[in-house]
Amino acid sequence: MSYVRRFLSFWWDFVVGDDWRVAAGIGVAIAITWVLVDRGVDAWWLLPVAVPLVLVQSLRRTVRSGG
């Protein structure tokens, strides 16, 4: 594995960890918040709702796969 690839892989593992869907879910939630705010909706509630939903899905996947 090249040095650059190892470097990127380290930072990916460091920030994203072993469930990339968490990062993807949070990215989507932030993007939707952005769109809503842009259209005049102060969607402060969206991220606090999205975070537990993303967390529950991730925990469910981990428990089902046996940890």
Add this chain to the structure above:
Amino acid sequence: MGPVDSSTFVLVAGSFLASAVEMVEALTIVLGVGVVRGWRAPLIGVAAALAILVVLVALLGAALAAIPIEPLRLVVGALLLVFGLQWLRKAILRSSGHKALHDEDDAYRAEREQAEKAGHDSRVGLDWYAFTVAFKGVLLEGLEVVFIVIAFGSAQGELGLAAVGAALAFVLVLVVGLVLHRPLSRVPENTIKFVVGLLLTTFGCFWAAEGVGVEWPGDELALLGVLAFFVATSFGLVRVLRQGRAAAAVSKVAA
């Protein structure tokens, strides 16, 4: 204490706790290798890693200070949120029995065994194994602290205070480790990681939303509401997962 003061206090406390728990793990590695192979090389390794971490905080802190606060909060908030959810997820899995608790005594024993088995390779006048293990251990554990300190400090405009929180934890763990001369296995690591995970997730959520233009009701006071909501949700999840685990164990015995 006003809302700005309380969020700054939480920020310093978060840096302190994150740093303390990572330093406890780094201390275990350094003790394990130092007790077996002598202290000179591991301590030089620790000093080299700390020097790199300090330079990283100074350089990245200065670079981030030049970025406007709104995009900075969006990027830092999103990263903090994803990073914090990792901590929170693992803490929930550990608290509910779905993942083994980190045991410093076990880690210490494993480190000692490896240090005893490793060969002797001397480079630049140092026991290279002892140096690299201590260096890598402190650098890798410290990187998480640097990430948290920079994220907390830059998004709140209080990098100095966040660094002070981390430095206090470093000194405390170092002094206690030197006095006891054994791993700090009684430190409730999972509880601390749970708290830090909640703080990272809360601040990440708050800043990421602010970064895309959200105006929180009550401004920074909303942090307390978000934190309370995440605390309640997390404890609820621990409870549900524990019950699920107990039910699975009962049905396994019955079968």
